[in-house]
Amino acid sequence: MSAAARQRLSDMQPAQQAGILCNDPIFQRFAAVRSGLPGHQFNASAAGEYLRGVCQITSRTTLNTSKPAQAQFAALRTEFDAWSGRIAQQR
Template sequence: MTALARAAGILCNDARFQRFVAQRIDLPTGQATASAAAEYLRRQCRIDSRRQLDTDPAAASRFAALRTDFDAWRGRIATPR
């Protein structure tokens, strides 16, 4: 597993990202599971496996946009335009 695939795996296990996902999919519990977060990530990046993030430039770009949205959601950066 290389850099982006590894980063995606770490992200899906992050409780803050799981809350971010829960809000995006209107999950009433307010907390998605790691599996639900991984499914959300694959859907948003339009991939079947996180490994594709390391070989598909378009998927890598979508992953970068998702990470930017997440960083803005948690207040690490200004909201993207």
């Protein structure tokens, strides 16, 4: 796939972003750690359950229409990006 054909994650709908994140092994590990299970690895389904719980939704598609859920998802993405070293953590 060419660089021009690839869509940036931040340009996608929130529900699509959430689906991609839940399939990311690093996010799955993050979700396990945040769930109090350090040393464990969630699968995509468990990561999705974690995400829905944090965002207080029953379906990821709700992320496309609910402003409160979008705010929770944005905060979760920021926490994940900091945890994974993708952005600098605040001191």
